[in-house]
Amino acid sequence: MKFKSKGLISLDIDGKVYDYKLFKSLESLSKTKSQRKSAKELNISHTVFNRRLLKAEEKLGLKLTKKVGNGTFLTQDGLDLLDEFRKYQIQIEKTNNINIAGGHISSGLLESISRPYNINVYSSNDRDAFELAKRGAVDILTLDDPLLAYELNIDFTPIAYDYLVLISSPNAEEIKSINDLEGLEFINVEGSAQRLAWSSLEHYDIDYSLKYTVNSQFDAFKLVKNSDNLHSFLNASYFNGNDILKFDTRHVISLIKVNEDKPEVDEYIEFLLNDGQKEIEKQGFTLID
Structure with a gap:
């Protein structure tokens, strides 16, 4: 896709102009993970909100959202589109x-x-x-x-140090030792310090698998807590969890x-x-x- 800024209120994508309402919708949805909550936040009906997304998807030929459990998440294309709008917005603003x-x-x-x-x-x-x-x-x-x-x-x-803690689904068995991590499924957060956790598991010769990849630790946390048996390693500064790899993941x-x-x-x-x-x-x- 080719992007061209049309000022703070719109973005030209492959010759078609999308106004700020679409990007406000995507931005809200990225936080609420709920079309109904986002519609309420933007003071519009759920029908109008849904139609706005569907119309944009039809014009772009891309899927911008996906259902995950009871929530609605942005797809990678949706996240990329929102990122482009934010980048242009920052570049245009004079402050x-x-x-x-x-x-x-x-x-x-x-x-x-x-x-x-x-x-x-x-x-x-x-x-x-x-x-x-x-x-x-x-x-x-x-x-x-x-x-x-x-x-x-x-x-x-x-400016600070942090480490990673293990976050597990509510019904998951208690993890008491590193060997208890054998065979577990994890949610990966792209571009995070989780590489330290995966390197540590490999160092301890632990077999594991990455079930999903998401873009933020907060998305990973929600997915884990709404699952039956998933896990993730997230920053201790924001999440309470098992510090089994505390010294291995200090960064x-x-x-x-x-x-x-x-x-x-x-x-x-x-x-x-x-x-x-x-x-x-x-x-x-x-x-x-």
């Missing part, structure tokens, strides 16, 4: 605010502790956020996992300064490394050494 893009965990952390500062946050996975940073659309890139920085030999600034939450010409960015990073550390600890993260 003195600090623009931040990053993984769901790291960007969510900064959004939670930065009330004294004027920030705009774009939450995605590390690699998609990096693509946005390459366009020069953001001032700071945050990483849930430093792997990308290592791969590209980019200097990064640690750095970090940031990369993209904009060198904005004094507010240096001031903000200074805050995160000093006074902001108290706020970071309150959010469930471990302080940097």
Whole structure:
């Protein structure tokens, strides 16, 4: 698909213009996972909301949503479309605010502790956020996992530590040892620090399988809790779970300064490394050494 910005209110996709109402619908649905809740949030009827999605799918020739249990999730095409709209929106906006893009965990952390500062946050996975940073659309890139920085030999600034906990379905058998993980099915979160968990299981010679792949840890959590026997490894700062791989999955939450010409960015990073550390600890993260 070819995308072309038509301003803040629309996006030209392969010669057809889609107004902001579609993207507001996709954005709401990405959070609520319910067409009825999204329709209520947007103050329209469920019928109008559903018709809007079906009309867009017909024009695009793509499936934008899928039913999972009792919820409605965006498909990968739906997520890609929403990401493109968000990227153009950030690029078009002219603001003195600090623009931040990053993984769901790291960007969510900064959004939670930065009330004294004027920030705009774009939450995605590390690699998609990096693509946005390459366009020069953001001032700071945050990483849930430093792997990308290592791969590209980019200097990064640690701001906290985190680790992964095991989340299991309500009816799953209790996990008491690493050997109890043998043969289990897991939900994978793309672009997250879960690579540390999978590497650890392989190190311990544990046979496992990845049943589904989703785009955020919050989606993984919901799927696990609504299943009969699924599991996932998610960040301890956001989820309570079994810390069986605590020491194997400890990792750095970090940031990369993209904009060198904005004094507010240096001031903000200074805050995160000093006074902001108290706020970071309150959010469930471990302080940097």
